[in-house]
Amino acid sequence: MKLLWQLAWRFRRSKRQSGFTSFISASSTLGIGLGCAVMILMLSVMNGFERELKDRLLAVLPHGDLMAVAPSGIEYWPEQVERLQAIRELDYVVPITRMTAMLQKGREMKAVELTGLDPSLGGSHRYRQLLDESQWQRFKGHPDRVLLGEGVMDELKLNPGDKVQVLLPRLGEDKFSAPKSVWLTVAGSLHIGGELDNHMGLVHLSLAAETAGIDSGAQGLEFGFADPYQAPRLMRRIGFDFPQHVYISDWTRTHGHLYQDIQLVRMVVYLALTLLIAVACFNIVSTLVMAVNEKRGEIAMLKTMGASHGMIIKVFMLQGLLNGLIGTLVGSAVGVLLALNISDLVLWLENLIQVRLLSGDIYFIDFLPSQLKWDDVGITMFIALALSTIATLYPAIKAARVAPAKVLTG
Incomplete structure (x- = not known):
């Protein structure tokens, strides 16, 4: 397993990798991280609204x-x-x-x-x-x-x-x-x-x-x-x-419309940001396909040295999964930090621009609430890693089908 990770990391950091491939790889990592951060933040805000509805409004009504x-x-x-x-x-x-x-x-x-x-x-x-x-x-x-x-x-x-x-x-x-x-x-x-x-x-x-x-x-x-x-x-x-x-x-x-609106927004957030993460994960496909085309020689050499089809598939799956793993971890950490501090950040922004984002005359609260739930963090990370893994399958299988004789004699 250590050899697989070393090969995957070496392929990912190879100096022969073109600038365009590096850009697509970085954009996929950035897109996954952004999707995870925004999803965790928005779900925490929806949790906050639901908590305020229960503790503030329904405590009186x-x-x-x-x-x-x-x-x-x-x-x-x-x-x-x-x-x-x-x-x-x-x-x-x-x-x-x-x-x-x-x-x-x-x-x-x-x-x-x-x-x-x-x-x-x-x-x-x-x-x-x-x-x-x-x-x-x-x-x-x-x-x-x-x-x-x-x-x-x-x-x-x-x-x-x-x-x-x-x-x-x-x-x-x-x-x-x-x-x-x-x-x-x-x-x-x-x-x-x-x-x-x-x-x-x-x-x-x-x-x-x-x-x-x-x-x-x-x-x-x-x-x-x-x-x-x-x-x-x-x-x-x-x-x-x-x-x-x-x-x-x-x-x-x-007053059920308030609760229904919160649940509707929660569902829309899940759907929209899952699609955003999925689009970012599809960049992994492009990155790995280009990487396979650039490293056909290295793949052929590995096969002549005894590397099996399964080993090649695992190496390129791990290479693609590194993008998803880095984006998921960094994006989730950023999302957690934002969710824990979004109320103070919005208050600071309101004081800076002198505009109230939530008016107490219209809404039942006059601040942006947030409640971080680790279940949401876990689900978000699972979705991102699962989509990242699925995105690596086609390029990894394509890499395993490289014919050493054709590549080395071509």
Whole structure:
């Protein structure tokens, strides 16, 4: 085996090799390295977005909900909550009431979706982490307080302590009935990120149920699970077994496009960069074919000295594999370094050019996340080395078919 490596390395570093062959060889190594580095970097960025989606957005948003079909709300919801808490995968289940309303301050109006919840129940902790303790205590201790998203606060120019008028549609025989009006005091602002901050608000469950006319005290139930990606399956199971007609929903229906976009980009990255690595590997074919034509004499001499067909094939496969191995190792090392530091590099670039690449007003994060997974590194290296090995087969077999008698007497 040592002899095979020595021959492969000597053929690769031969001074008789033409400049064009050397250029094609270097370009194949560079292309493989570039493909590996970019693939590792892009997969790490997609992993980062998926992590932020789970740890930031899904840590606050409910993973699923059941909303009563009947206008009276969920019947005997305390008993239902107690029954559902026995589900092993469940993190929390809390009663809620949702209302679509208009907020008015002076001449400014803004449509929002108000969620009524009980701040003393366990599920409220996900919102508590978005506020400082003083704001949460002001909200918790006064039923006439409201928490609003930062976008709503900015658009209506509200500050904590301001009073705002809430206009709710009123159903009745006369379709022109005046909306129901409630005055609430702003307790603080919520910041989740993206469009959510522009249309969300929290009020007390008792106030929401009374205002919306929910006789049972809760319009529906919100669920959180230990693994949010299991929410679609678990919500269907819970909803089908529920003793009352309910509408079933989960986060994949409302915000699932974010997760689907991440998975789509991941698949496109795999496909596009695998093709890039494959194109770079095809340069190995060109390099080895030219190398075989240049070294027909050396191949003939090796055969006359007793080298077998298998030995010649292995020598040229190793010669081509050296290009793939060097490109894979260097490219993977560069990709790992970039993946570990891309967030800081992008932040430095943003400060340098004074441009925000990710705006917190549009996206749920305002920085470029990255999470390196060694499984991705291993898969990338395997793909590159496998394609490099396949690319060496044809030239190696062609080298083994060189006829010594014809070459040495020609």
